[in-house]
Amino acid sequence: MEPIKTHNGLVYPLPKRNVDTDQIIPKQFLKxxxxxxxxxxxxxxxxxxENDKPRADFTLNQPxxxxxxxxxxxxxxxxxxxxEHAPWALLDYGFKVIIAPSFADIFYNNTTKNxxxxxxxxxxxxxxxxxxxxxNSYTLTIDLENQKVYDKLGFEAxxxxxxxxxxxxxxxxxxxxxxxxxxxxxxQFEQTH
Amino acid sequence: MKQPKxxxxxxxxxxxxxxxxDKPDLLYIDLHLVHEVTSPQAFEGLRLAGRKxxxxxxxxxxxxxxxxxxHRPIIRDEVARKQMETLRSNCAEFGIRLADIDHPDQGIVHxxxxxxxxxxxxxxxxxGDSHTSxxxxxxxxxxxxGTSEVEHVLATQTLWQNKPKTLNVHIEGSLGTGVTAKDxxxxxxxxxxxxxxxxxxxxxxxxxxxxLSMEERMTVCNMSIxxxxxxxxxxxxxTTFEYLRGRRYAPEGSDFEAAVSEWKNLATDDGAVxxxxxxxxxxxxxxxxxxxxxxxxxxPISASVPDPALIEDKDERASVEQALAxxxxxxxxxxxxxxxxxxxxxxxxxxxxxxLRKAASVIQGRKVHPSVRxxxxxxxxTVKMQAEQEGLDQIFQDxxxxxxDAGCSMCLAMNEDVVPAGERxxxxxxxxxxxxxxxxxxxxxxxxxxxxxxxxxxxFVDIRQAVAPTV
Numbered sequence: 001m002e003p004i005k006t007h008n009g010l011v012y013p014l015p016k017r018n019v020d021t022d023q024i025i026p027k028q029f030l031k032x033x034x035x036x037x038x039x040x041x042x043x044x045x046x047x048x049x050e051n052d053k054p055r056a057d058f059t060l061n062q063p064x065x066x067x068x069x070x071x072x073x074x075x076x077x078x079x080x081x082x083x084e085h086a087p088w089a090l091l092d093y094g095f096k097v098i099i100a101p102s103f104a105d106i107f108y109n110n111t112t113k114n115x116x117x118x119x120x121x122x123x124x125x126x127x128x129x130x131x132x133x134x135x136n137s138y139t140l141t142i143d144l145e146n147q148k149v150y151d152k153l154g155f156e157a158x159x160x161x162x163x164x165x166x167x168x169x170x171x172x173x174x175x176x177x178x179x180x181x182x183x184x185x186x187x188q189f190e191q192t193h
Numbered sequence: 194m195k196q197p198k199x200x201x202x203x204x205x206x207x208x209x210x211x212x213x214x215d216k217p218d219l220l221y222i223d224l225h226l227v228h229e230v231t232s233p234q235a236f237e238g239l240r241l242a243g244r245k246x247x248x249x250x251x252x253x254x255x256x257x258x259x260x261x262x263x264h265r266p267i268i269r270d271e272v273a274r275k276q277m278e279t280l281r282s283n284c285a286e287f288g289i290r291l292a293d294i295d296h297p298d299q300g301i302v303h304x305x306x307x308x309x310x311x312x313x314x315x316x317x318x319x320x321g322d323s324h325t326s327x328x329x330x331x332x333x334x335x336x337x338x339g340t341s342e343v344e345h346v347l348a349t350q351t352l353w354q355n356k357p358k359t360l361n362v363h364i365e366g367s368l369g370t371g372v373t374a375k376d377x378x379x380x381x382x383x384x385x386x387x388x389x390x391x392x393x394x395x396x397x398x399x400x401x402x403x404x405l406s407m408e409e410r411m412t413v414c415n416m417s418i419x420x421x422x423x424x425x426x427x428x429x430x431x432t433t434f435e436y437l438r439g440r441r442y443a444p445e446g447s448d449f450e451a452a453v454s455e456w457k458n459l460a461t462d463d464g465a466v467x468x469x470x471x472x473x474x475x476x477x478x479x480x481x482x483x484x485x486x487x488x489x490x491x492x493p494i495s496a497s498v499p500d501p502a503l504i505e506d507k508d509e510r511a512s513v514e515q516a517l518a519x520x521x522x523x524x525x526x527x528x529x530x531x532x533x534x535x536x537x538x539x540x541x542x543x544x545x546x547x548x549l550r551k552a553a554s555v556i557q558g559r560k561v562h563p564s565v566r567x568x569x570x571x572x573x574x575t576v577k578m579q580a581e582q583e584g585l586d587q588i589f590q591d592x593x594x595x596x597x598d599a600g601c602s603m604c605l606a607m608n609e610d611v612v613p614a615g616e617r618x619x620x621x622x623x624x625x626x627x628x629x630x631x632x633x634x635x636x637x638x639x640x641x642x643x644x645x646x647x648x649x650x651x652x653f654v655d656i657r658q659a660v661a662p663t664v
Contacts, residue, residue, distance in 0.1 A: 081323050104421060105422075109338075
């Protein structure tokens, strides 16, 4: 997994609550056995019509949002299924950071395991960010080390992240490798339980 | 005096392998259930790193998500077939038991775990599927995980997990006639919302929960994730022990009695403190139907579709408007006026033998409405066989239902069982998200009894009026 320290990127606003994983990646694309290549299917039923043609009214299809890497959305983002295909699709499309008032637990874990930084900000802060990104070509900087999000217009917000997640993301670590360094403890547990 | 504890804390403490500062706890996993959709990339990860499965005997696999439910074993979908073949070869390579498509134990992973007695009180259970919360019905700590975590459990039999907060969902009173466990959990989510459980493990307590059978408890715990909670459980009691007695992987003889006395200690102690508690009176709950695009958008069958014009909060109003537009419903329309074209009885929420018996009792001697296509998909091959021994298949087929083989089927429509765009389905499954049962499909969640009655009438009806109550 790629380490993420600071990220500076174009923002895409998706002002919806309860964006579920069936919307992020519909089930017809879950049959592949690879991790790569899911970006083309991201938000498929919103991006494409029944003839697989891009829907002009879905904003992600608009030229101004080409090259976006920061997603801003509503409350309870990523609710629903545990499919890791959702963060795979977001990452493959180019999203490195997701900002929302809250995230579903399984989705939040899944993003962290894939080097995507999920950040919780308040509804008011999200409203400001959505507004900026809807009006302009809007760029945000995310500084994980100092746990700050800021723009060029003077907006700055601090965010919380568990120390463990921060460490894993900053260093792009292989978690299984770390856990296997505790193999003796696991063996001991197995022998005594 | 010992500090009173919740069952959640007791299971957690018994499974903590490593506890260090600035880290989640390293939790030991007793049982890992695996299926074809969320595992291929995990096995590939093991192969690339030259790792093995640490405890193959604690791992159990089946195919459920994309198996066809008709004309087996021919699988016309090439990509799906490749995914199932990949699971077969992965299980062979890593030494994992597999209930394959033609195996008598095949079925929905959350139906077969309990049925085989693999699911037991006090266990930690994971699966790459969010409805793993189902197994909490036995007093197990069971939760869904992503594919990276599947790989982690395969390699280490552990997971790094933050200790969850505890939430007591306390349900007093008794459910009325015609009101089911499905209505109970829908009413809970309808009242408290689709994210009230985020960050928590739920424990369901109270008289109404104690009165539920094991299969009804599974229906309740199954939908914990729709309330945002990764896990939801019920302290084990005599109902739990009796269900498990004699099951294939449950302890036998004196071992079973020893296990029961240990399981009895798991129940939450009197005076244990939860981080949060919510209350609901079961006697106030009516049969429920969802009208929108998440399970919290549900109402009693006697109600009407909400009117966005009356909602003050602008975000809330916008989401109701979007949901009504997607669902093709009018504000203030009576729920009983909603006509349906499909009925699906199945899924890890409601596909067990008692679900099928209850649905059959509603349709016995009656006919499916001419404009409705109805199907029953038993949760497992075992459930199917049992239903056929009881003659339920005949009741369903005489009424005009299709009688299928076991799998997830139309709950998520990964196989050929799809609801066409713009059409409406009364479904006993767990999610009414946009496109869940097919692109553009409109899902209404309900109990097996309510779905069965809708199949007969071609629209939703109040089950309490549709059939004479059995006294």
